[in-house]
Amino acid sequence: MIVAALRKKLAYEARKWAEAGSVPLPENLALNAPPAHVKADISLPWPLAAAKAAKKNPVELAKSLAEHLSKVPEVESAQAAPPGFVNIVVKQTALCANLKAITLAPKSYGADEDGPKTKVLVEFVSANPTGPLHMASGRGATLGDSLVRIMRRLGRQASAEYYVNDAGARVVLLGESIKARYLQAKGQEAAVPEKGYQGEYLADLAALAPPEAAGWDAEKWGRYAMDALLSSHRDDMKVFGVHFDRWYLESELFASGAVPKTLEYLKGRGMVFEKDGAVWLGTLNAEGSTDDKDRVLVKRDGKPTYFLPDIAYHKDKYDRGFERVIDVFGADHHGYVPRMKAAIAALGKPPESYHAIVHQLIHLYRGQEAVKMSKRAGTFIPLRELIDEVGKDACRFFFALRTPDSHLNFDLELAKRQSSENPVFYVQYVHARIGSIFRKAAEAGLCAPGGEMPMPNARYLRDPEERALLNKLAWLPDVLLDCERLLSPHPLANYLMELAGLFHPFYEKCPVVAASDPEQGKARLLLIAGVRDAIREGLDLLGVSAPEQM
RNA sequence: GCCCCCGUAGCUCAAUGGAUCAGAGCACGCGCCUUCUAAGCGCGACAUCCAGGUUCGAUUCCUGGCGGGGGCACCA
Numbered sequence: 001m002i003v004a005a006l007r008k009k010l011a012y013e014a015r016k017w018a019e020a021g022s023v024p025l026p027e028n029l030a031l032n033a034p035p036a037h038v039k040a041d042i043s044l045p046w047p048l049a050a051a052k053a054a055k056k057n058p059v060e061l062a063k064s065l066a067e068h069l070s071k072v073p074e075v076e077s078a079q080a081a082p083p084g085f086v087n088i089v090v091k092q093t094a095l096c097a098n099l100k101a102i103t104l105a106p107k108s109y110g111a112d113e114d115g116p117k118t119k120v121l122v123e124f125v126s127a128n129p130t131g132p133l134h135m136a137s138g139r140g141a142t143l144g145d146s147l148v149r150i151m152r153r154l155g156r157q158a159s160a161e162y163y164v165n166d167a168g169a170r171v172v173l174l175g176e177s178i179k180a181r182y183l184q185a186k187g188q189e190a191a192v193p194e195k196g197y198q199g200e201y202l203a204d205l206a207a208l209a210p211p212e213a214a215g216w217d218a219e220k221w222g223r224y225a226m227d228a229l230l231s232s233h234r235d236d237m238k239v240f241g242v243h244f245d246r247w248y249l250e251s252e253l254f255a256s257g258a259v260p261k262t263l264e265y266l267k268g269r270g271m272v273f274e275k276d277g278a279v280w281l282g283t284l285n286a287e288g289s290t291d292d293k294d295r296v297l298v299k300r301d302g303k304p305t306y307f308l309p310d311i312a313y314h315k316d317k318y319d320r321g322f323e324r325v326i327d328v329f330g331a332d333h334h335g336y337v338p339r340m341k342a343a344i345a346a347l348g349k350p351p352e353s354y355h356a357i358v359h360q361l362i363h364l365y366r367g368q369e370a371v372k373m374s375k376r377a378g379t380f381i382p383l384r385e386l387i388d389e390v391g392k393d394a395c396r397f398f399f400a401l402r403t404p405d406s407h408l409n410f411d412l413e414l415a416k417r418q419s420s421e422n423p424v425f426y427v428q429y430v431h432a433r434i435g436s437i438f439r440k441a442a443e444a445g446l447c448a449p450g451g452e453m454p455m456p457n458a459r460y461l462r463d464p465e466e467r468a469l470l471n472k473l474a475w476l477p478d479v480l481l482d483c484e485r486l487l488s489p490h491p492l493a494n495y496l497m498e499l500a501g502l503f504h505p506f507y508e509k510c511p512v513v514a515a516s517d518p519e520q521g522k523a524r525l526l527l528i529a530g531v532r533d534a535i536r537e538g539l540d541l542l543g544v545s546a547p548e549q550m
Numbered sequence: 551g552c553c554c555c556c557g558u559a560g561c562u563c564a565a566u567g568g569a570u571c572a573g574a575g576c577a578c579g580c581g582c583c584u585u586c587u588a589a590g591c592g593c594g595a596c597a598u599c600c601a602g603g604u605u606c607g608a609u610u611c612c613u614g615g616c617g618g619g620g621g622c623a624c625c626a
Contacts, residue, residue: 030566037571045568052606083606085569128626170626195625278624292553292622299624306626334554335621360555361620402563407556407619414562414576422589423563423575429589437586444586485566494564497574508582508591550589 002074002090002098002474003042004481007031009072010088014046017068023061024053033475040079040087041095041471044069048084058084092458095470099530100455119157121317122148124328125237126163129230130174131199132382136330138240139359139408141383142399142543144328145242146489149541150480159245159322162237163313166226167250168306173197175222182206182213182221199380205229236384240392241543253309253316262312263297263304271346272297281307283342288351291338311343318349326355326487334358357487359404365411381412390415390422393544397424400493400542403486423497427535428547430500433507434532435548440513441525460523465506472499473530476538489542496538503531 011029018025026049034043047065051058062080069086070078074094079087124144125137144160151158177196181203184190192198205228209216216224237244253259263279266272271282279298283291297308317325325344329336337356344354363370364381387395394415401423402408415422461470475495482491512528515521536546 028566032566032568035569035571036573038569043569048568048606058606081569083569130626165626168626173626276624280624290553296624301624303624305624331555331620333621337554358554363619405555406563409562411562425589426575429587433587433590440586482566490564494574497564501574504590505592507586511586513586550587 002094002101003031004477006042006072006074006090006094007478009074010042010044010069013069013072014044014065017065018050021064022054023050023056025050031478034085034087038081038087039089041090041474042088044086044088045084047080047086051084062086090471090474092462092470095474096456096458096461098474099470099526118323119159119321120151120324120326121159121161121320121322122151122326122328123161123163123317125233125242126165127233128165128170129226129233130170130197131229131380132201132384133233133236134380135364135383135386135410136362138383138386138395139362139399139404140328140330141237141240141242142396143357143359143404143488146396146400146492146542147326147483147487149543150483150489150492153541154480154484156484160243161317162233162244162247164230164247164249165306166230167254167309171222171226172218173222174202174225175216175218175220178202178206178225179216179218179221182209232384236387239387240383241396248313250309250313253312258312258316259304259309262315263308265315266297266311266346269346269348276300281311281343281346283339283346286342286345288345289338289342291342295339295342307339307343310340311347314340314344314354315347318347324353324355326357328357328359331358331360355487357404360407362408362410365409366413386412393428394422394424396543397427397493397539398422400489400544401497403490404488424544425550427496427500427539428545429550430503431532431535431539431546432548432550433503434528434535437512437528438525438532444513446513446518446521446525454526456523456526457519460520461527463510465502465509466524466527468502469499469506469527469531472502473534476534480541492538493542496535496542499531499534499538503528 007029010031014025014029017023025046029044029046032043032045034040044065047058047061051061054061059080059082062084066078066080066086069075069088072078074091076089076091078089081087122144124140125133127133127137148158148160173193173196177192177198180190180192180196185203185206192202202225205225206213208228209224213221213224234247263272266281271286273280273282273294277300278296280294281297282294283289284294295307296305297311298304314325327340337358340356341351341354345351389412390398398410398415399408461467479491479495483489506528510524512521512524515524539546
């Protein structure tokens, strides 16, 4: 809370200072965490950024700004540092008050943070119900779910949605595939269609079919398989700790007539033309479009392509009042992004209201051996198998730790080991250790369970290890804003690693229950309560559990 | 051929254009368990693919290479 709140004050004062001295400050006044060798809590590069335009010496500017900012109540000291930084030490009382804010009212911060209260919709996973979810969906699920949780934490109205492609030709194709499996099991001659779904899972599903299945046609078989697979998707997401506010069926979209209505709407906007007997969307020349060609909406045979109902679905998102629309895609769909953006523009929506998060593929290994994933070939690794092997917590933390842009190497053998090589233990262990200290403290009568936590006495918590934790805790809300800005939970996961890394040395050097001065012990107890709550909070936002003991 | 992503320590990854110290974890070397969990801590080694450019300042931005991954349908 303190860093985010303090930024406003510092920025306000800096603008006043800049105005008085006619110094052109940059639009974006960001704060830096200073490097390790600088003994300060917050660092401002603002004078450096302004120096050139002002034609002044950056160090002189920094000195002047530092003097001005040292009057801010929460600031202990503000010092200029070459080549033009202002380094700020925050008052101990302010950091202690921040600790109380985290400990007592963890739900209070965020509500008054920067940023609009816009309604935002995050769509993710949206896998076709033609096979089990595979592990790439796990990455998308981690991204989307964590992002929604973080945005809600920041006071946004965020919703999660899963779009189910349950209509179209694939139902029959799926039906033909599973029917072939069924007949094969009966000893009859039957082949899965060449372009059909080859995975063994269909044989398993066929074996579970009721007796009357003998008389089913391909369509009926397709419905049966799709229902079962969709149900497994729901189960997988539940086990993975992922919540969707709505599972939006493509068939609903067709039933509501939204598809032809959307086509008419686009025609009315003059974005549609006919060529070669087909109906096209002018994505090539749509405003702000980066697409490299026009796209077909209705095929020559009169049937819509997948693109048209997708546009109808996105139109529906806006029609339902969402002002910000975020789609999470795997890298294999990245080519889809420019045309979707063009479609948003064609709908007349502001292009900046739409964001596509494209996460790169996961490279899966078993030890040294690369495992190829292919849904068609049926040799993919199902997400469920991954969860069963390495656990939900490790899986989600591992996925959350990387930026979506990075190609992720996931070694099943390594992840299965459940040793310290897995960073999630590093963080969870801190939570468990603190739980242990609290149990000891309760035995020693140092704290009443569930008792209210007062603000720690600011005379204490001045050791480097204590101070480092106080400082780190102050950055948590800022980290959440980073996650929102970057549309990724990875800054939070990395923050938790760093926080955990600061706790362990504290633990070694600063006894809590056994502190020589009982008052100091009390203050430390309040400090680690803050650490515990921050970790619990952070892990919860990532969908990872925070065990009391391990 | 065109488009997207990546290239940082032995390995897996961080770092809104900032600091003579580019951070973690694992692995490696040396220490540390009569005291709140050694799944830990301290210390030590080890890195920005190459070449230009922009800038007071580049891992970050631009151009061109090199290397790896993915995508380019009137399929879904």
